[in-house]
Amino acid sequence: MPENQTAVHAALQNVPRLMGIKPGDYTTQRLGGLTNLVYRVDTGNELLIVRIPGEGTETYIDRAVELHNATVAADAGISAPILWADGKTGVMISRCIDNIETMTPALFSSRNGAAARAGTAFGKLHRCGQDFQFRFELFAMIDDYLDILSGKDIALPEGYHDIVRAADPIKHALAVAPAPLAPCHCDPLCENFLDDGDRMWIIDWEYSGMNDPMWDLGDLSVEAGFTPDQDTAMMTAYFGRPPTDCETGRMVVYKAMCDLLWTLWGLIQHADGNTAEDFNAYAVTRFNRCRALMEHADFAGHIASIAKTA
Numbered sequence: 455m456p457e458n459q460t461a462v463h464a465a466l467q468n469v470p471r472l473m474g475i476k477p478g479d480y481t482t483q484r485l486g487g488l489t490n491l492v493y494r495v496d497t498g499n500e501l502l503i504v505r506i507p508g509e510g511t512e513t514y515i516d517r518a519v520e521l522h523n524a525t526v527a528a529d530a531g532i533s534a535p536i537l538w539a540d541g542k543t544g545v546m547i548s549r550c551i552d553n554i555e556t557m558t559p560a561l562f563s564s565r566n567g568a569a570a571r572a573g574t575a576f577g578k579l580h581r582c583g584q585d586f587q588f589r590f591e592l593f594a595m596i597d598d599y600l601d602i603l604s605g606k607d608i609a610l611p612e613g614y615h616d617i618v619r620a621a622d623p624i625k626h627a628l629a630v631a632p633a634p635l636a637p638c639h640c641d642p643l644c645e646n647f648l649d650d651g652d653r654m655w656i657i658d659w660e661y662s663g664m665n666d667p668m669w670d671l672g673d674l675s676v677e678a679g680f681t682p683d684q685d686t687a688m689m690t691a692y693f694g695r696p697p698t699d700c701e702t703g704r705m706v707v708y709k710a711m712c713d714l715l716w717t718l719w720g721l722i723q724h725a726d727g728n729t730a731e732d733f734n735a736y737a738v739t740r741f742n743r744c745r746a747l748m749e750h751a752d753f754a755g756h757i758a759s760i761a762k763t764a
Contacts, residue, residue, distance in 0.1 A: 562684070
């Protein structure tokens with residue numbers, strides 16, 4: 455049995471009704487995933503998702519925190535029910551949600567109402583009334599990632615530190631006018647959204663924590679390449695009304711900041727030899743997009759709007 459299949463088989467033994475199951479009793483299909491190995495398992499009676507953590511992820515992901523947050527999200531009806539998980543290793547088995555499309559930027563554009571359904575899902579998460587473990591601290595995470603990279607043979611994009619310094623007014627504005635924290639996904643890749651046409655589910659809680667809710671909306675807008683109309687649809691569904699200038703300003707500012715942060719994450723993947731995609735190109739693209747947005751004529755106005763009352 456191949457090594458990864460051995461890990462999947464070992465994980466299945468932890469579900470009481472599957473103890474003793476043999477490899478010939480189920481089939482597996484490898485699904486997407488940038489840092490982890492994810493498999494769809496069909497036992498003939500049920501469909502499961504088995505997640506095997508990627509090598510090296512233990513250096514920057516707390517699996518016990520992830521399990522707590524994923525459980526809260528599942529209990530709130532936002533994520534797939536968890537059948538078993540190891541809070542130390544991060545191996546996780548969850549129920550496979552039926553009749554869904556795994557989202558991509560193209561599907562967010564082509565599936566009618568998808569941006570609004572994502573906004574509704576975020577609203578349900580952020581207002582679920584429960585707390586996540588871990589506080590998602592943007593600027594502290596930038597420092598932590600820079601520290602990790604300092605021990606690796608990797609170069610930052612030219613001008614990265616200049617852009618970090620240029621983000622000081624953003625750091626100040628967010629500190630002066632902090633938003634109430636909410637349980638947030640914090641890593642809303644399109645592929646972490648599952649859509650059945652009526653409802654959007656969210657999966658993968660590795661980076662989740664208490665955060666400014668507008669981070670989630672701004673980050674998804676970047677990941678999905680939303681148009682202004684899609685941004686409006688997402689935010690209107692989220693608030694149940696058109697967003698204020700202050701709310702829009704926070705969302706746009708976080709578009710830039712998510713690219714600033716994930717630039718470093720991509721470089722860590724590149725340095726660790728992750729071949730899921732070209733992470734050096736990923737990091738450069740992120741950085742250039744961040745710099746372009748921060749240099750746009752309207753960006754200073756978005757920063758200024760943060761201090762205004764909604």
